[in-house]
Amino acid sequence: MIRFENVGMRYGMGPEVLRDINLHLSHGSFHFLTGPTGAGKSSLLKLLALSHRPSRGLLSLFGQEVSHLEREDLPDFRRKIGVVFQEFRLLDHLSAFENVALPLRIAGAEDDLVQKNVKELLNWVGLGNQMNARPPTLSGGEKQRVAIARAIINRPQLLIADEPTGSMDPEMGLRLMHLFQELNKLGTTVVIATHDIEMIRRFRHPVMYLEDSTLHTTTPTAYLARFEGM
């Protein structure tokens, strides 16, 4: 479903921040992405989210090579991808409801469907009583939940989350991880970038870690052993 072949990425004329990335994520898989700060996690997520094009190599999403995709074809691909940004990136002047409804409205969904799905999802993430609140009035955890709801409202085939539980209390973090697991069971491929070793230990999904701008894939057990041996 997702395939990287010798992918490299650089910003402008700068040095390569990602080198020779080879990766294959099958449909419905769940992976953690980890690595030290500055290793290139955000850059890899940008490639997955179709926010940047690779500077070399081949990148296939949903069975199609997307490195040289025509500009007008990008939105259809992006609608199949849900992104939870580390810094939330909510629109401060819109309510929680409007923020979550945005992907549906952009995709041209009927108003009835928007109302029903958004209310349902906001209730599920525990924000049923905060639908009309604007992000500046919400706590970090609440903003994070709005951001997650916005990312999954379109039932994406690929969900990318950058430190999704970083601003939450452990209970809410667990609840949201279970939500990601449920989405994963429904067939959504999930990639979660995290520094949270406890989360990796608890949920035991394959781990991709970035080191010196290159990507390594391993089992959670091997990663934890390596981590604890450091």
Next chain:
Amino acid sequence: MKFSLLSKPTELQLEKDASSKYLPVVIAAMVFLASLALIGLFSINSAISDWSGAISGNLTVEIAYDKNGDMDQRAEDAVAFLKTVPGINEVRTITKAETAELLEPFLGRADVIENLPLPRLVEVTVSENSALDLLATATQLENTVPGAHLNTHRPWLDKMLLLARSIQFLAAAIMFLISMVTIVIIVFAARTGMVMHHDIIEVLHLIGARDGYIARQFQDYFARLSLFGAVPGLIIAIIVMQFFTYLASRLEAGLIQPPSMVLEGWLALALLPLLVAILTTVTVRWIVLSSLKRMM
């Protein structure tokens, strides 16, 4: 291209931008100047048409003063000759008293002017659509009546037409310049808006918004700003025109006519705000789409 003026943009809060806040004022000034240029353009066109109509049907024969000649007889000879020329509708001698009256505003008392060595004048009215050969008639008249000269007013009219056409060209050039300056201002405002909202635009892209969706928010907002500026600009220009019309009509001078607008002129003025809004929409769409192409 969707042109929805009433739908307010929701995701991009463009109305909060300081860069475009004063755009209506600039547009109002531009439309005011453009409206005045347009009024000038149509008024001069109308004046040219009036002058041509008034002058092309009228000729004047001037018989130079000759102290040894019988001026009344020469005037009668000229009238008699001109009445035989086909295509001439009416011939009338302008009496000495009438000539003195015409000169009175410039030279003083008419009874004194009558004693001056004045040329005699004959007023000639040419039939409409006549194929009168003015050059041949003038030559024959000069041969028949000593000192007679047929004045067609053509050189004067030609100079006036040249002046009027130059002013019209200047008005058109001013309108072109105003359009260019307006486009440049709009381009800068739209580009600044793009930079200020870069983060939100990126989010919209990542959740699947097409370039057209983003461009529409910019173009609708800027079109609305243009209309908010253009309509008052036009209204002020019309008020100024009415004021000048009032002032010019008080002058009661033949040549300085009050600005007179034909129907086409009023239509062009009425369309001006709409044209400005369309120009803004097209410019903003073009600049936003070309800027978005540089993002992934």
